[in-house]
Amino acid sequence: MIIESFQNEKIKHITKLLTDNRFRKKSGVFVVEGQQENERAQQYHFEAVEFYICESIFKGSTPKEKIHLVSDKVYEKIAYRGSSEGIIGIYKTKESDLNDFKLKVNSTVIIVEGVEKPGNLGAILRSCEAFGIDALIVADGKTDFYNPNVIRSSVGCLFGMEVFQADNNEVYEFLQKNSFNIYTTIMDETSKDMFERDFTKRSAVLFGTEHSGLSDFWYGKGQNTLIPMTGSIDSLNLSNAVAITCYESLRQKKF
Numbered sequence: 001m002i003i004e005s006f007q008n009e010k011i012k013h014i015t016k017l018l019t020d021n022r023f024r025k026k027s028g029v030f031v032v033e034g035q036q037e038n039e040r041a042q043q044y045h046f047e048a049v050e051f052y053i054c055e056s057i058f059k060g061s062t063p064k065e066k067i068h069l070v071s072d073k074v075y076e077k078i079a080y081r082g083s084s085e086g087i088i089g090i091y092k093t094k095e096s097d098l099n100d101f102k103l104k105v106n107s108t109v110i111i112v113e114g115v116e117k118p119g120n121l122g123a124i125l126r127s128c129e130a131f132g133i134d135a136l137i138v139a140d141g142k143t144d145f146y147n148p149n150v151i152r153s154s155v156g157c158l159f160g161m162e163v164f165q166a167d168n169n170e171v172y173e174f175l176q177k178n179s180f181n182i183y184t185t186i187m188d189e190t191s192k193d194m195f196e197r198d199f200t201k202r203s204a205v206l207f208g209t210e211h212s213g214l215s216d217f218w219y220g221k222g223q224n225t226l227i228p229m230t231g232s233i234d235s236l237n238l239s240n241a242v243a244i245t246c247y248e249s250l251r252q253k254k255f
Helices: 007-019 023-026 035-043 072-078 118-130 148-154 167-178 236-254
Strands: 031-035 048-053 067-070 088-092 108-113 135-139 163-166 181-184 203-207 225-228
Touching: 007 023, 007 072, 007 088, 031 035, 031 148, 035 048, 035 088, 067 072, 067 108, 088 181, 108 118, 108 225, 108 236, 118 135, 118 148, 118 236, 163 167, 203 236
Parallel strands: 048 067, 108 135, 108 203, 135 163, 181 203, 181 225
Antiparallel strands: 031 088, 048 088
């Protein structure tokens, strides 16, 4: 049977998962749209609850169970991407505890404080995954990892990353307990270029929001570190700054 009504309870449920953060968290499930994203969710062992497929659009390999077919109009209503591939999956969220993170001698973690924009968080996840960062930690975050726009802008990189959320005190205690070199992106007379920092040892790099930087909590708690620039501008977009830092970590370890 093909679901053709917008008033179908399952369609109402998906719509609410997409638009209501509190409902999504309370339900313990989240929405994944797109073939690549769904493949990555399954590759990294996220438990699928059900799938919604529009047969006139979807060209991939159809899941063998938990499938609901939907009409073109219904799919258009529940699809949140500009271009779509005809498949939406519902998955159970995973709980993560920072103290369960399996550290390596040279682990590099990226920490973003107070990040608000889901698109920024997704782009940061993409860079972290691409350049081998061991974990992304959101400190005092304003958005959650399972926001649909985080998944979309990360192109499903969320699923293969170690991701954690904690408050500033918990993050700082974790870094101290595990002997991290703490690099804070604060500009003052003590700041040094990132090329002078040692990413071959256990390292954490902290970034604040684009409009105000790191909060006062982090002042004096790390080594102030900057990306060297030769132009007239004195700052970069947050996701670009993270991407450059991630690459420098990889460069020092691999090249």
